[in-house]
Amino acid sequence: MNTASHILSQVAQTAPGIRGTFTADAGSNWYLLGFEGQIDGQKLQAVDQVHLNKDGKIDQLIIYMRPLSVAQRFAEAITRDFSHEVGSSTRCPKKSRY
Numbered sequence: 001m002n003t004a005s006h007i008l009s010q011v012a013q014t015a016p017g018i019r020g021t022f023t024a025d026a027g028s029n030w031y032l033l034g035f036e037g038q039i040d041g042q043k044l045q046a047v048d049q050v051h052l053n054k055d056g057k058i059d060q061l062i063i064y065m066r067p068l069s070v071a072q073r074f075a076e077a078i079t080r081d082f083s084h085e086v087g088s089s090t091r092c093p094k095k096s097r098y
Contacts, residue, residue, distance in 0.1 A: 014077045015039050029053075039077060044070045 012018055018037030026032055026049075033048040044065060051060035065071035 010078060015044055015074060018044075039070055039074050042067075042070045042073075044074055046071075 015037035018035055020033060021036050022032070022034040024032040029052045031050045031052070033050060035046045035048070037044050037046075044067075046063060046065045049060075049062040049064070050058055053059040065074065
């Protein structure tokens, strides 16, 4: 599994019902992806700003989330999920860019 797929699967587990709301080509190999989901019963909205390199791989990723209180809970939950995983036999691939 590549790193991007792995991260997205963790996001889906952390924010159940997450779904894409929009995509947009911003030009110069930049793309915008909108998402909505819930964490702890509260709505979370996110916009990912993604840049693709000449090989079509993500080389830059900027994530905007709101509201801040829910974004902070999301960050705590996903960090906790990843930290538990580091000690397990399932590890995130190394030396891979998103």
